[in-house]
Amino acid sequence: MGKIKRVWNVISGIVVILFAMFAILIPEIAFIFIGFIAAALLLIRGARYIIYYLTMAQHMVGGKIIMFYGVFLFDLGFFAMTIFSEAKAVILIYLTAGHAISGGIDMIRSIRNRKDGYSSWRTDMIQGIGNILIAVICVIFVNSIDILVYVYSLGLIYLAIIRIVRAFRRSAIVYIQ
Amino acid sequence: MQLDFHYYATYCAAFIAGYSHEESLDICYCAQFVDCCTRSFLAQIKAPLQAATTQSATELLDVNTDILGLQDITRIWASFHFLPGDLYAPVKALFKHYKNKYRLICAPDSDLVSRTVELAKGKDLHAAGVAMHVLADTWAHRNFAGTPSMVINNTGSYFFEIMPDGSERKIRFGHNPGAADDIENGKYTNTIYNVSETTIMNLGHGRAGHLPDYSFIRYKYMPAWDNYRECLKDNPAEYYKAFCQMVYAMRYLRGEEEAFETGRYDEGNVAPWETRIKEILTTRQTDSRADWKALGEELSGEEIPDFDETHYVEEYRNAPKGKHYLTFLGKFIIAALAQKSMVTNQIYKSGNRLAGVSVDYNKKGFGGMKDFKRLVKHIEGK
Helix, strand or coil: CCHHHHHHHHHHHHHHHHHHHHHHHCHHHHHHHHHHHHHHHHHHHHHHHHHHHHHCHHHCCCCHHHHHHHHHHHHHHHHHHHCHHHHHHHHHHHHHHHHHHHHHHHHHHHHHHHHHCCCCHHHHHHHHHHHHHHHHHHHHCCCCHHHHHHHHHHHHHHHHHHHHHHHCCCCCEEECC | CCHHHHHHHHHHHHHHHCCCHHHHHHHHHHHHHCCCCCHHHHHHCCCCHHHCCCCCHHHHHHCCCCHHHHHHHHHHHHHHCCCECCCCCCCCCCCHHHHHHHCCEECCCCHHHHHHHHHHCCCCHHHHHHHHHHHHHHHHCCCCECCCCHHHHCEEEEEEEECCCCCEEECEEECCCCCCCECCCCEEECCCCCCCCCCHHHCCCHHHCCHHHCCCCEEEEEECCCCCCCEEEEHHHHHHHHHHHHHHHHHHHCCCCCCCCCCCCCHHHHHHHHHHHHHHHHCCCCCCHHHHHHHHHHHHCCCCCCCCCCCCHHHHHCCCCCCHHHCHHHHHHHHHHHHHHHHHHHHHHCCCCCCCCEEEHHHHCCCCCHHHHHHHHHHCCC
16 A cells, blocks of 8 residues: 555545544434435446546446446436435435345354354354344334434444554565565 | 366476475475465464465455455465466556556466566475466466456356367356356356456456366357457366476476476477376366376376375474474465565566555565565575
8 A cells, every 4th residue: 555545544534533423413414414425425436437437447348338337326326416305214224234234244254254163253243243233223213313323423433443544554565585 | 277287287297397206295285285375274373374375265255355455365366376477568558557457467478477487496395386386377367367357357248168079159157156067068157247346256267267277178258358359268278288387397496497488388298198188188077186196196106195285284383483484384385475575576566556565675674564574584594
C-alpha cells in the first residue's frame, strides 16, 4: 500500500467514525442522511462501473454487459434519490438481510474450519452468532428508528477502525540477492 | 496441474535428470507441497505466514479483497502458480491499471522462469522442488493471471473440447463445488460469473474450471483479454514440453548443463520413455497418479510412497529453538520466501504495484514484513 493510499484510508476512516457518532447522537436527522447516502452510493457504484467499462472492460470479450450494468445502477441511484426520505425500509432491509446472510456464511465457515481442525472456527462462530443476533434485534425493534441507526452506526465504526488499523500495517516484501 | 504431475511426474523427471531415488523424492515432495502450504497450515506449525505458497478454498472465502488483500493474493498466485510471461508486454490500452493486469498473464519460457530456475541453483533440493512446481504450472496455467481480474480471467460460453477423433463437443459448466467433473459427458465445474473485477471468482483459471489441470484434454475458447481470438489449448503436447523442460532444468541444477535457456527441452534424455509418457498424458482420466507412479517405480526400481502432507510436521515442531530452518519444512519455507521475494521484486521493478511494494535489502536495509528476516539471516549465513 502506498503512502497516499494509507493517508486516504486514515482520513476516510476518521470521517466515517465522526459521521457514525453524529448519527448516534441525533438519530432522527441522521436517518434522512443515511437514506440519502444509500441512494448516492448506488449512483457512485453505477458511475464506477461505467468508468470500469471505459478503462478496462471495453478490452474484454463480452465487456459491454458491464456498461449496461453500470447504466442500470446509475439509473437506480437516480430513482432512489427521489425516494430517499423513505429511508427506513432501505436501512431495515440492508441491516436485516446483510447481517443474516453474513451470519449464515460465518457459521458455515466455522463448521468447515472445525472439521478441518483450524482453530479459527471459534472466532467465526462468535462472529456468526453476533451477526444473527443483530439481524434479530433489527426485526424486534423494527419500529424504533433509534435502534436501527445505532446498529448501522456501530457497524460503520467497526469497519472504519479496521480500515485505519490496516493503514498502519507493514506490507512491503523484502528482496535480498 | 495436480498431484499426479507435481508429485509423481516430477519424481520421474528428477530421476531421468540424474537424481537418486531419495533426492527425487525430496524434490517431488516439495513440488507438490507448494499446493499444500497454506497460511492455516503454517499457523498450525507456528511458521512464518508469509511463506504461504497457496490459499485453501476456506481461506479464499474469508479473504479481504481490499488493496492489501489483493496484493497478498497476487504475491502467492503469481509467484507460485501463474508466473507472469512478460512484465513489459506491449499493450494498446490507455490505462495503466489494465496494462498491469495484462502483464501478469502467465506464459511458459519467460524471463521469470529462467530467474526461478537460476534462483534454485546451488540451493537445497527443496528450492529445486519449488522451482519445478512453478515451471510446470507455467504450461498448464498459460493465458490466465494470478490475480483476481474479470477482464483477464473471465471466459464466455464459447468453450469446446477437441475429441480424440477430431470432432468438437461443447463444454457445459456447472457451479457446484462438490460435483465431480464428468469427462464422459463434457460437464465440468467452474466458478460463478461475477461482474466484480476483484472477486476471487475471477482468480486464475477458476472460470475455466479444472480444464487446465487435466493432461488429456484439448480445448478451444476465447480468453477475455485476447480481442475475440480463439485460443486452442493442447494440454498433452504442452504437458510433454513441461516434462522435458523439467528434466533440462534439473540437469542444469545438477551442473550437467552450463546454463538454463528458455525454449530448450531435454527431449533426448526423455526419448526412451516418450511413447509411455504420451500414453499417460492422453489417457482420458482426471487423475493419472497410478500411471505416473508405475512409471516412476519402473525407472528407479524403488517404491514411491504416497504423498503425505503431514510427513515432516513433527520434525519441524520438535526442532530446538532457532534450528527450525535446518528441518525439511524449514528449508522449504526458505525456498518459498526466496521465490516470493524474487517474483514480487521483479513485478515491482516493472512499475507494477499489483503484488505490493518490494524493498531491496542490499540498497535500503531491512524494511517491511518481519517474516522475511529469516530469509535475510539465511542468506547471510546466520
